[in-house]
Amino acid sequence: NAGVTQTPKFQVLKTGQSMTLQCAQDMNHEYMSWYRQDPGMGLRLIHYSVGAGITDQGEVPNGYNVSRSTTEDFPLRLLLAAPSQTSVYFCASRMTGSTNTEAFFGQGTRLTVV
């Protein structure tokens, strides 16, 4: 019972490089989202998806792209990494609809952009 799996756990990038943070869930949840956590800022929503083929922006979407081709996967792409994107990233999924449940989180990805 894996839940939400994020890879990698740690990553160091150089400014201007690109990368994809992977997120997969095996709970058949329709709703998935990405957050970033910075000291003193809590968790801020980057992008979210309400189902395959549907994505939308959250509070801090600039510099990030997402896609949702399957229910299980929701990758987050950094196109031109910047030091301001140094953060801990969390992927989450939840069941929505008539049962609005808690969000299940991955273990996080600690990203450093130098």
Place this chain on the structure above:
Amino acid sequence: AQKVTQAQTEISVVEKEDVTLDCVYETRDTTYYLFWYKQPPSGELVFLIRRNSFDEQNEISGRYSWNFQKSTSSFNFTITASQVVDSAVYFCALSEGFNQAGTALIFGKGTTLSVSS
């Protein structure tokens, strides 16, 4: 717009003290959900409780209790007889809407609790 405020940035207590973490929320919806999460030093996010807007009953789970008051838009969390293992960052979160997809959890900035022995 929805908003969650955790005014206490850091709290330090000594073991066995009781401690209350405050959470104040703003929403225009009549249907919403409130959550508390714990983030221990290891970094994962651990779900503690969910409460919907129609259920104002307080809840107790072991040493943890939650006080939901719609009149003051607050959902406070109390730890009784705190222990060192309670040291963590605690987040309060809000989700609006019922029977809707795409309802994001909006988090407060968190309260860092340090319990010393």
